[in-house]
Amino acid sequence: MAEPAYTVASDSETTGEEKSSSPFPEIAIGIDIGTSQCSIAFWNGSQVELMKNTRNQKMMRSYVTFKDEIPSGGVSNQLSHEHEMLSGAAIFNVKRLIGRVDTDPVVHASKSLPFLVQTLDIGVRPFIAALVNNVWRSTTPEEVLAIFLVELRAMAETQLKRPIRSAVLTIPVSFSRFQVTRIERACAMAGLHILRLMPEPTAVALLYAQQQQQTVHENMGSGSEKIALIFNMGAGYCDVAVTATAGGVSQIKALAGSAIGGEDLLQNMMHHLMPNSESLFSSHGMNEIKSMALLRVATQDAIHKLSSQNSVQINVDLGTGSKVSKMVTREEFEEVNRKIFEKCETIISQCLHDAKVDTEDLTDVILLGGCSYIPKVRDLVRGICKKEELYKGMNPLEAAVCGAALEGAVTSGISDPFGNLDLLTIQATPLGIGVRADGNNFVPIIPRNTTMPARRDLVFTTVRDNQTEALIIVYEGEGEKVEDNHLLGYFKITGIPPSPKGVPEINVCMDIDASNVLRVLVGVILPGSQHPAIPVMEVRLPTVDDGHGWCAEALHRAYGSTLALETVQKKI
């Protein structure tokens, strides 16, 4: 599809190498692609600066409209009205669609958006299309993101008057490695080289580390360790991190996240105002799209108002003869979204637990993202963290992109005479990585929240006598059963010397290097021997392509448990 783009990308790779040896290395920019809004920032030589588009906006809407011959995105395109974005011609919320299969509940939730999200529920990528002159024009989330990134890049190049090759992007904590490959692909299509992909709250943690270090410099005090909880809830994702910071080093203690956000609050509210809305809009006719847009805008408006007032009157004529006229209170809004707010609490508690941090150890609680303006969200974060005061030193919408730009400058090797870039983030794995073993179980080898770079191994064995082959099926996630996790890839070990079951030692080693590349190494050893029975396999993951939803099922149908693995009980 976009083959030439890769050539461009590999070209930029070499240019990057040459540049870094020159006295003026290229400084990578920071990009925060949000579900709803996006922004771009760069290190201007003394501090991080947010870029503005020609309409003087720092926050640009994340959408691409296909209404004209050449698709245009929220960076350059001027919306005459909010409804224009909801006409069916524009694709948005791609961050909730990218790298997901059509059985994913998040994809299903996107079916009530004005553009087309078609699912066949067989575990393949969903079909998405924009309505242009009464024709559904198909596209992909990667393409939409790439178009948007091209606009961002062009804007940055015009303003900085230099070519932009490298970038640091922020991603949600809950993104699987497969989703990451889709982001990488979109960047490759846009000719951008990804220097780092940072989970959003870890970018914020870096900004926090810098701010704390500056405070230390000013007060000439000692750099005692500060522990902060970062809660970031935007339109599409809710992310939490606990970070320990001292002397410019930010150590990520734990990460937790989920695909819940303002979009869910909005959809629940729309459903509350018009219980049959989903079935009504499912046909995606011209009139239905119009009604849907009207309801969406009115609901969004009401939710914003409920952040500052206790009740709001909604009056909206949906055109097709139906009207919504209702008084909504803040309590009602909170009750309708009770499950979302409970989930937020669970994520925070889990993150604190994983970090082995008590609430009294928290120096600061940082609340960010579009949802941070919602009183209920503020209350629940304050409640769980037992902190009256929230951290005030950051702009809730700009912190993540500023952190990404800082990381961009740091990893580009820029040094600052005032020590403002004397920073380091020690990252942790947001999800566990393991293999299928002991029946249908997911056995993690690198657990969640392991400090990166990391290397761990675990010994498995055969389940049958004279089993000469074994399937290594690699998953990422937290579920106990494999189907609750993301499939990353699979390969077969062959030539295991025939021996009784349980005898061969199959050592599965997983390695995540400094640039977050995952490799799986598998070696087979027979007891008593000091030599590997067969050459070691080294596989770079993920290897799965689209349609990975049914790969695991197909493998199971083809092989059953004949090539299965079992964990070896650790002998002490």
Next chain:
Amino acid sequence: MIDMASASSSLASSFSSSSAFIGSKVILNEIYSQPTRVKFHPLRISAAACTSTAERTRTHHIASSPGSLYEVLGIQMGATFPEIKAAYRRLARVLHPDVATINGQNENTAYEFMKVHEAYETLSDPEKRADYDRTLFRQRRPLSSQFSISGLATTMANSPRPNSGFPGYSTRRGWETDQCW
């Protein structure tokens, strides 16, 4: 891919030499057949001293005679938790691959950083530290599994990964053909 092939073969060859892949048993014997030496290093604060600490730690590993976890962090056995944390951070600032790349160190410091982090993980956890201290005194095998991991890592770190042959192999994301598109 070229680097993968050579990496595998070097792993396989290091197998036969040290059989590290077998995991805990062999490696533990290797480590603990040597007398456990506990050196007392005074805490150093300056940046220059910091670098020297790191380098000293590195030579230890390359000579494949890893000392105690205290030695890895360059601290005294009775070090306080803030001292342990400070030592960890100081070493991270030198050994973390992100920093090491910028400073133009060609060596792959990822392994050393992992080693330092493992030492820190054990020593910063009061229970694990107490367990470790006991094993240190008795000079017996520790129960934790981390030694098999680091053992395997040793072979990997010592195996010559051809960083130069492939642009940005270890520290930068490359456009690799085997990436799934």
